[in-house]
Amino acid sequence: MxxxxxxxxxxxxxxxxxxxxxxxxxxxxxxxxxxxLNWQEKKTRLGRLFDHYRNKAGRSYDCIIPVCGGKDSFYITHVVTREFGLNPLLVSFNHEYNTKIGIRNLANLVTVFDCDHITYTLDPDLMRKIARRTMKRFGSMYWHVLAGSLTFPVQAAVKFKIPLIVWGVNGWLDQVGMFSHLDEVEMTKKVRKEHALRGIDAEGIIEEAAGITRREVQPFIYPFDD
Structure with a gap:
């Protein structure tokens, strides 16, 4: 090794x-x-991107920020609200693997930046069923965490007609250098499935005998392109 x-x-x-x-x-x-890198130049380009989406069509929110309460959540919310003056909708998927400190951090995030925040909490019993299913199938009880965290923000964006999602981190770039900082990578359906979900989408964990039906996995189904 x-x-x-x-x-x-x-x-x-x-x-x-x-x-x-x-x-x-x-x-x-x-x-x-x-x-x-010329970080000032990158910040200028980011500002132009934000200006393109700022308060279009009478929307009350300029963008969505997926948050969990960690350092990346605080930093990106600071940048979006304090440095660029946008009004984001904060979105979280409650994966049930929470600590008291984590819950407090998320509450502090919402309070400090004075943002609206919505959280999706799945039926805890169903969450346990899915974790057992994925653990048995491919050795991971974390699949639902990534699937929910990378799907619910997109579902919320479609529902509330907010076309811009600002993610706080790109793990594939930061951890293994899959991309360059010069690429200006966007989150995509393909990257989500192939790299975060191990190639297994929601339909792949349906197990009628275990009570996991298509209706139950709806929170993990990525919106259609149309």
Whole structure:
């Protein structure tokens, strides 16, 4: 088993990782870009993007921000509200793996930035059924966390007709260098399924005998393109 000489990530990282001749991983190499980027120029381009979506068609919200209460949630909400003056709708999927500190952090986030916030909480019994199902099928009791966190914000965007979703982090870039900072990567349905959900969408965990029907997995079904 090889490990990165800098960050110690192993070669069997679930997002796939590449090592160069010096034993440094692709994630660390992409991280080096941060020292050379023109961050002011990137901020200017981001501002133009935000201006394009700001209060169009009489909407009360300029964008959606998926949040969980962690550091990325606080940072991106600060940038969107304090630095660019947008009015976001904060959206969370309650995966039930919560701690008291995490619950408090999420409450503080909403209070500090004075934003509207909606949370989707699935039937806890159904959540346990799905976790058992995915654990038995492919060894993960975390599938519903990623599926819900990457699906509910898009469902909310469609429902409330808010075309811009601002994500606080791109794990595929930051962890393994799958993309470059120059790519300006967007979240897509394909990336969600292939990299976050291990290639298994909601339909793949339906098990009638276990009480997991298509109706039960509706919160994990990505909206259709039309």
């Amino acid at each position: 090889r490990y990165c000489k800098r960050c110690l990530y192993p070669e069997n990282h679930p997002l796939n990782i590449v090592f160069d001749d010096e034993g440094v991983c692709s994630g660390c190499r992409v991280h080096e870009e941060k020292d050379e």
